């Protein structure tokens with residue numbers, strides 16, 4: 001897929017595709033309003049899109065996205081998602097690469113994120129990108145249909161001055 005894969009800024013025209021992925025991929029999906037608010041704030045909202053030639057012209061499909069919020073010399077990762085049917089083929093690494101490029105460009109010192117204690121896939125990805133667990137928020141996440149107790153959040157941080 002990598003040949004036809006491009007990273008670009010998200011726009012409001014992308015939100016139908018993004019919401020379909022979000023609802024299928026996340027335990028507690030964001031609502032459309034959260035994406036709309038991120039697009040109007042100074043957040044970085046980026047998509048990975050695959051494009052191909054078709055008889056009727058060029059076709060494209062969003063396969064992954066992230067939303068990142070800059071606060072002074074920090075970046076806070078708010079959302080990182082690969083479409084379920086395309087997980088496990090490197091899109092998570094591609095998203096992290098894009099986030100690290102943003103961090104480098106903005107001379108970010110530290111990157112923070114929160115991840116569900118049960119989300120081992122995402123934790124494994126973050127550890128590979130030199131994030132370290134530096135805290136825990138007890139019972140941080142709301143109950144979901146599949147998880148009737150409030151789940152802990154692990155706080156991960158990447159020290160970009162050391163990496």
Ligand SMILES: CC(C)(COP(=O)(O)OP(=O)(O)OC[C@H]1O[C@@H](n2cnc3c(N)ncnc32)[C@H](O)[C@@H]1OP(=O)(O)O)[C@@H](O)C(=O)NCCC(=O)NCCS
Pocket residue numbers: 025026080081082083086087088089090091092093094113114115116119120121122124125128
């Ligand atoms: C987390 C997520 C973005 C990873 O995306 P992905 O495209 O599947 O990831 P990649 O294929 O690039 O794999 C990246 C790393 O994730 C981890 N990973 C991926 N699939 C895994 C699996 N089935 N089991 C364990 N670890 C896994 C591995 O560390 C992998 O690195 P490796 O391929 O070098 O071994 C994706 O699973 C996702 O969208 N999950 C739902 C939303 C979510 O939980 N987001 C994170 C919120 S904090």
